[in-house]
Amino acid sequence: MASVGEPLVKIRDLHYSRDKNHIFKGVDVDIARGGVTAVMGPSGTGKTTLLKLIGGQLYPDSGTIHIDGQDVHKMKTSDLYRLRMRMGMLFQSGALLTDISVFENVAYPLREHTPLPESMIRKLVLLKLEAVGLRGARDLMPSELSGGMARRVALARAIALDPGMIMYDEPFTGQDPISMGVLVKLIRSLNDASRLTSIVVSHDVQETAGIADYIYLISDGKVVDQGVPEKMMDSRSEWSRQFMKGLPDGPAAFHYRAPELEQDLMG
Amino acid sequence: MRNSRHIEILVGAFMAAGLVALFFLAMQVSNLGSTSTGDGYRVTARFDNIGSLKVRSPVTMAGVRVGRVSAIDYDSTTYEAVVSLHIEGRFDQIPEDSFAKIFTAGLLGEQYIGLDPGGSESYLTEGGELALTQSALVLEEIIGQFLFSKAQEGVKDE
Amino acid sequence: MLDPLARLGRAGIDTLEQIGRGHLLLLGILSGFADLARRPRLLIAQLYAVGVLSLLIVAVSGTFVGMVLSLQGYYILSQFGAEQTLGVMVAASLVRELGPVVAALLFAGRAGSALTAEIGLMAATEQLSGLEMMAVNPVKRILAPRFLAGFISMPLLAAIFSALGVVGGYFVGVGLLGVDDGAFWSQMQAKIDLQGDVRNGVIKSLVFGFVCTWIALFQGYYAVPTAEGVSRATTRTVVHSSLAVLGLDFILTALMFGD
């Protein structure tokens, strides 16, 4: 395990609910410095919510999230913004600005936060776009991109400022096998080359297990299992084994909470 | 940003058009040329009755507007109305002994102050006073006087 | 079933919450003006979207309103032999009331609804969230320039509306109906006051621009982030802005011309 000293992100006893929906009921997670930590779990368990909590966009009901020793939710706004400059986030939807081109989207954080001259910005943007294989698409507008392309542009934007930590929300969804392979390698090499800390949220067990140093499995508001990938595959917990191998039968439920199908159909 | 020059030109044109419109409203539609805020001087006149004279009513000489009424006060010791007139700076040769009368434009029109020039060699200046005044003609009073004099004639005839 | 009293209380608290949110948002927007000085391009882009794109409808409406006023006014005034005062009537109605009010209503329909839809969609597609995570404050970077653009554009649009209305009224009154050219302008100039009429009209349109843009941005920013939510918010922008303009116009008129 790549964990060196204190973890970068420390989540303790996190509780969060939306309306009457208890999404987290006491979650403890450590994100090791310089490693790739994966957070996995069934759809709708709150993985995206967890990332937004870490980014300080949502506030927990109770519990704390510390990044580099500082409590994210007790910071002054200006400090939070300074922290976010060192954080990249790849949104599940991409979240590109739709009124400016691909090039301008990637250039946006550079223009906002650095005094770099135009020629320098151009070089950096082209390098980042090259890394995700979309240098040729720089003049397209976001509406002209496919879902998978948009996500890759968003990734280029997330790494534009060379952040110290990146959160990837479903980076592999909608990618063909080739770009998937490139992305897997990219995430891993970004991490190793610049001692980046990465959090990957994904359903793709194979790919995630391939690059993650450590995996958390979240279900029903709790961490149900954690460990290094190899151990998770044949975990003692039947639930983890089922999830990691994608078996339809087992203790993990595929369905959202509902009454028995027969009852529902009979009305 | 694409076409940014094009957009800048259009925005510039819009701002210019808006300012031209404001300028047009100020110069052509309203009375900026003769407004009471410009340079000029203030004189007062006392009337027994000002009728329906209002602040901003015109002040004219020979039918030409030379200023406006800028304030109307009441002097409680002499029971008179004290009217302040703002006269434009370019009309600086109005004899001191000019005669101020309150006229009505048409039968039911609004009232204004007309100045009849006197013969004095010295002219009105800031803070001066028009001593000679004639009050507004109040329609009811004229009718009343007319009826009264008719009644008097009737008494004599008998 | 909810007790009616409790429901009333809840509605009251919700309203207070909305008012509070609206003012906090306004505070955030105003605090973004300092940044704007360093990025004039953001403002120019919005002046284009808010001002230039509203220009055509405002100009056309202004001209026609002036023409119709002149036509209607002529028939009424000529019955009293007072068609000489046609210029006064046209200009006074435009400068005092119709210019600021109708231009603001058109502005709410043309620019306000577009602002709400744009901001609402940016929220729905996580663009605002994305900006926040890039350490860019969307209230300052996205809302503030739009607000300032609306505030600047509104009085200019209203002035263009009034000016073209007077010109339209002139063509109908003098050109078509034969009112005396000199009387049309001189009567107008004698009665329309720069301070009392023109300046008050500009003050009105500044207030309307402020309120309409504020409502549009508020509705967009707090729209439910779905297609239906944004569509409802857009409708609310037009309805709330129109009501606010008419209500404020009454209050302002009473204050300004109430003597």
Ligand SMILES: Nc1ncnc2c1ncn2[C@@H]1O[C@H](COP(=O)(O)OP(=O)(O)OP(=O)(O)O)[C@@H](O)[C@H]1O
């Ligand atoms: N804006 C919202 N309002 C109310 N509830 C929400 C909202 N966003 C998410 N939720 C609820 O929060 C829960 C967690 O959502 P979240 O998006 O974090 O799931 P997720 O684990 O990322 O799922 P997926 O893998 O499908 O992306 C869901 O049950 C959802 O119903």
Ligand SMILES: [Mg+2]
């Ligand atoms: Mg998600």
